[in-house]
Amino acid sequence: MRSTSTQLDLFAHVAAAYADAPASTLDNATLYGIIAERAGLEPDELETRIPIGKAGALHNAAKRRIRWYQQTLKQLGVIERVDGERGIWKLTENAGQDLQKAAAGVKLVAFSTELGIAVWSRCESVFGCLNEPIALCVTSPPYPLRQARAYGNPDEARYVDFICEALEPVVRNLIAGGSVVLNISNDIFEAKSPARSLYVERLILALHDRLGLWLMDRMPWVNFSKPPGPTWWACVNRVQLTTAYEPVFWFTNDPARVRSDNRRVLEAHSDRHLRLMQAGGAQRSAIYGDGAYRIRPDSYGRLTEGKIPRNVIQRGHACNDTLAYRQHAAAIGVPTHGAMQPTSIPDFFIRFLTEPGDLVVDTFGGTIRTGLAAERLGRRWLVTEWILQYLRGAAELFRDFPGFGMHPALATVGKKAC
Template sequence: MIQGELFAKVAFAYAEAENGRLNNSALYQRVGDPDKLKRKDPVGKDGQLHSLEARKIRWVQQTMKRLGLLQRVSPGVWGLSHQIKEQLHQATADVKMVAFSTTLGVAIWARSESVLPGLAPETVHLCITSPPYPLRYARAYGNPTEADFHEFICRSLEPVVKALVPGGSVVLNISNDIFMPGSPARSLYVERMVLALHDRLGLHLMDRIPWVNFSKPPGPTHWACAIQGGRKQLCVAYEPIFWFTNDPMKVRSDNRRVLEEHTARHLKLMASGGAGRDAQYGDGAYVLRPGSFGNETAGRIPKNVLMKGHVCPDTMEYRRFANGSGLRTHGAMFPTSIPDFFIRLLTEPGELVIDLFGGTGKSGLAAERLGRRWIVFEMIYEYLAGGSSAFKNFPGFEFAGMRPVSG
């Protein structure tokens, strides 16, 4: 097994080198132990003398080549390869590497479907994720198509559903800004996804929760803002968040974990002993009696609408770190407050939260702060490397760089 520390040293040696290229001699000098490099030991049946330290470094180098991170530039010279977009490296199907970890959780550079089947007997209490949107123009990390999105989601979630505890939940944040080709009519990909998750995976829809964000950039650009689009649409101000469970009667949610502060008006009403009148509304469906709302309670139950802007202190800190480290930043992140809310609502301390499309690790960060165990999967290595800075002060933090996942 390759040591994570050495793997990280080799990766960063190439990243810091001019044009991302190094000859082998320079690589050995940067990451090897000088005394061990000088030492020669017999190797193989013929007992030829070699530096075991140099062989260990070359093994890391060859592994990085197999993962698509390195390419041979010329004899004895290797450089960073760019598989998808400049400065972004995407995990292939056989890549399963630990990027960083804490006492409570681990961030894994991998496609989730390559790791999840080996998770047993571990069970999942909540999967919260924001999958790539089916955008017309794909972002740097790639996107599924609008027509195939429901297939993509079912494939991704199938191993999760198998590992979900009875009453466990799946929460998906998806886009509301997807249109039929050449038309101002919205795509029905959302409806296809909901029906497919119910019919094929047995998930029950608990709620559609709008994430309202009035600070979103105006859009859809063509149909709402551009004259050639005819100004036919309104600007989108929300994204839908879907909450599913495998067993509605055993669902593990508890709204007492997310109670909000009472309004000043309600506090005044409780202090006065409650309502002072008799009234009926809705032809008697709702009855108000003297004393109603007079009992003191711990807080008010939240409405099923989240009013949260996309600006987030954690995002700002991540961007400062990533830019300072020369890492390309993630183009679409939700604020930590989104996973924080659902983790509190749907789990208890010590339970397991996973994110299949983890990005910079916001779900893991929220889980860590709330005392939940967590696993974050992400295909783009640079996003995890940048997100790791938010975890450095938590117990047991280790930046593994790229350590193979066992099992």
């Protein structure tokens, strides 16, 4: 049995052979010869036939392996058969250009670390057959936009079913008190109307009624660096205000056992509050709100570790990981993602809702920020994303983590693929 790394090298040789061939086209006999040379196979390795399978039919093991890699490249949309020819394949025109979406049933570990894996797949193909306790799902699904993103969007009419179907297997595996955090859009409008869609309300009710999730909080992610919109209803017809937030919904399957702990997300006290605590607290008595709030001479006098965060997340788009992702994507020649979150958003929820070692997942991975935050925080992670190019760019953000490995098929992705 060959070592895994040799098998992976062989895969890369097969991919590279097509990329280097005249007109990117190769017949199988030539392919076998090129691979033998590139991989340094012994001359008899391509000739010796051994009994394989139950029937014991004689086959050459190396050629079979090469043909198997050929099939994987076909599944990846990298190569295709030349019409009407037997055993002749060529690079597809789209290889490295159009977004390559995983077909139903395709599951390929795009890259992995000691703590987690990013799988090129539709989420349903992976989570549908998962049997592993999940502590948290932090995800930002595609929004039901009228003008679809490059990666595709479900329409509003099917949206509730789409999200419930995607999350059902996650919720089935959620440990008691585990959480689901959903970042969606508030800015979906009724057709030809400045009125907002009620899809958000329908979705919350469906997640409760169909999946048994309880709403713990709806937190606005306030982002003043959002471009001004909705253009038609705020900038052209001046009937709406420009938007500056997206809602983030936090659900759990068991509020009585929810595993959140705000001590894991404490913020630094302001200088003013520190001074107040150090001075022994308020030096006065006051009553506000018809007696609901009282200040006594020792109020706020106890030294505490930090400030409990408010349930509003204020973050701009600026993020070093987004910057790094863009640079890597440009260098490799893959398109950048059109809807990246700053990593600090999943980072906050992972700290608040999980403990080291817990499994954190993201069904709609994009540039794998949930995975990245989980990796840095010592949580295990599993993320699916159906566009191969996004995974290629994201892989670069994980290179320095222990155990990093990338499937060689990913090296064939991009205009400047190696």
